[in-house]
Amino acid sequence: MARALSARAERWPLAAAFVIARGAKTQAEVVVAEIFEGPHRGWGEAVPYGRYSESVESVLAQIEGVRPAVEAGATRQDLQGFLPPGAARNALDCALWDLEAKRAGRRAWALAGRSRLDPVKTCFTISLGAPADMAEAARANAGRPMLKLKIGSPDGVEGVAAVRAAAPKARLIVDANEGLVFEDLPRVTAELTRLGVKLLEQPLPVSQDIQLEGFESPVPLCADESLHTRAELAACARRYSLVNVKLDKAGGLTEALALAAAAQAQGLGLMVGSMVGTSLGVAPALILAQGAEVADLDGPLLLARDREPGLAITGSLIEPPSAEFWG
Template sequence: MRRLVARDERWPLREAFVIARGAKRQAHVVVVEITDGVHHAHGEAVPYARYGEDVPGVLAQIDALRPAIEAGADREALLRLAPPGAARNAIDCALWDLEAKQAGVRAWDLVGRPPPSPVKTCYTLSRAAPAAMAKAATANARRPMLKLKIAGADDLAAVEAVRAAAPRTRLIVDANESLSFEDLQRLAPELVRLDVQMLEQPLPVGEDAVLQGYESPIPLGADESLHTRADLEACAARYTCVNVKLDKAGGLTEALALAQDVRARGLDLMVGCMVGTSLAMAPAMMLTPGARFVDLDGPLLLARDREPGLSILGSMIEPPPAGLWG
């Protein structure tokens, strides 16, 4: 018989992680372990306040789902039993891990896919004063891609400082819903001038319908506006790229289906993450084939990662070892 155990863990960051909505100094994650008495499987999720989540609430959600999971509910049943979010993600990823261990194969073998190839991840620079962001960019100028957090159009000076400090690095700018439409219209041509590859989630959710019909000079990406397949039709009319995250989608099962639909619509795929350990990043590696952007730098932001963790050399992430997940 199955047994499910959930716990929360705190992982200190190397330095404060600052975005438009505030700062954090630790990754407070929820880990689910499911065992059948022989195999021990794990999944990790990050409750996110922006989506009305906190750790106690997510643990309570998981506890409410415990009887069904311990009675044998599978991943497809879980999609019907729980809404998308961190609780479902942690359980879903643990079920993938358990299924792979029980079958004696890797997780990607369960869906007939080849092992994911090593991929290069973005590296995120927290929002700060231009001089501080330039210093961080200088220290990371050899990375293939940097992602800059901004909190308004006034942060253009920080983008300019980063571009000057890392002239050869590809740049993404992430506004985290902090711009108005007028800000976007002013900022977009400047970002093109600075050779920024994409502007992520410029407008607040609920205010981005104005993007439909807007001919942006820079590719726009949806993050907070896209959680599951239910959001894709609206986003496809407003954005050219979408950021798929396991915590938003509520697990790998939904995220795989969402990524397939993203590609079928001809949109660019970005595979993203919340700030967590390698256990949270490992299942997301299955989404990376065909992705234009990969942003799985969570472990690089931690003071220390769990063991075993992902092998990351510079910005290159290797597929997860079986001892970690899947």
């Protein structure tokens, strides 16, 4: 049956500026791929990320480059050889998962070998800012079960302390986004432990995290920017206790599922994250997040508005997608 591929860029305004150690943004720029086959349509969303030398234009160009193969019937497995890990492959891979599910009349989670798909509790991100501003944001979200805080330097611990005071019952995780240096870690990790932080994500730049080998951190460390696919897993296993698997980094649900299984087989804890985007980008990640220690899938909660219909989210609890929406 003949196929047709469509891809487009979309921009979704955020409810407030999203600030991390590398900068700020006020809108989510996403790429949506749609694959039509007979009466069926599969779609997927990806977020181009400048940290990995991606742009909306480059991702659309990559998708355009494989159009003949996709329209000729390329499979998800074929994509692994056609495109490198990243946003372009993620958009197409998730679109193919959705298309397969709709053609088969089965749910994508069943095709992935899951017996069911449960709701997922996501953490909620507090952007980097002055301690008083972070405390105000935390106070407004103190009823959520887990907050994720952004820091960009050792001074960020002051923001963590302010958040802890404002939301004393919330579980806290901290994301440095490569913003620290190794000499900071003994003091910072000791202070984070005192504040009850459960996890520190990507403390060092990727080029420097070899220094973590042999470092006994009192707070568990999680790899994010250091891990994309199974190719980096062995190195991460020597440096971190957990890994953050994201569809956009891995290049789709196909590789992400394999990566998560391999990580857990090596005794690593699993965090499932996403870039800031809509419900469409999060829906496939719910399959990956089943049983994960931490889910960081709050992108839709950070938007001024989400897709309609999209995912049903109550507080921090994300319900599985309807079959009509995705998968």
